Amino acid sequence: MAGNSKDKRFLLRMDQSLYDRLAEEADRANQSVNMYIVSLLSANHGTKNFEKRQIIGKTVLGKDINPDNGLVLVSGIYYRYLINDNSEVDATAEYAVIEANGNILTLQKI
Structure with a gap:
């Protein structure tokens, strides 16, 4: 990223304890704090579809699973x-x- 004329810069304010935690995690990942934050943002922005945001982790009752037609009802969607x-x-x-x-x-x- 460094030196790329299309890179954008902006000021990010955070408290010292958050910065310290990010710095520790970045060090464990062998990255700069900047690259670590960029990698976190890249991994978590725009890549999750509705199901991954709203459905994963939901609990489904066995009675809502229909083995005859192979469908399960979750949050009103089959x-x-x-x-x-x-x-x-x-x-x-x-x-x-x-x-x-x-x-x-x-x-x-479960």
């Missing part, structure tokens, strides 16, 4: 699903959404 250990659906259990790939959710029994 998705295809996979059970992470390929087991049969337990209608009395609860499941956590652990992954979203397009319209397919991976569920794990």
Whole structure:
């Protein structure tokens, strides 16, 4: 990034304790504080779709999983699903959404 005429600069204010924590993490990652902040922003900006923002981590009741049609109802939306250990659906259990790939959710029994 350094020296690139298209790089943008701006002043970022933060308290000393936050800076110290970032500096420690940057040091562990063998990066400058600036590059570490840029990498955090790049990794977390605009790359998460709706499912990754709103669905992952949700709890689903087994009764909301329909093995006959292969759909699960999560937050009012029907998705295809996979059970992470390929087991049969337990209608009395609860499941956590652990992954979203397009319209397919991976569920794990909890």
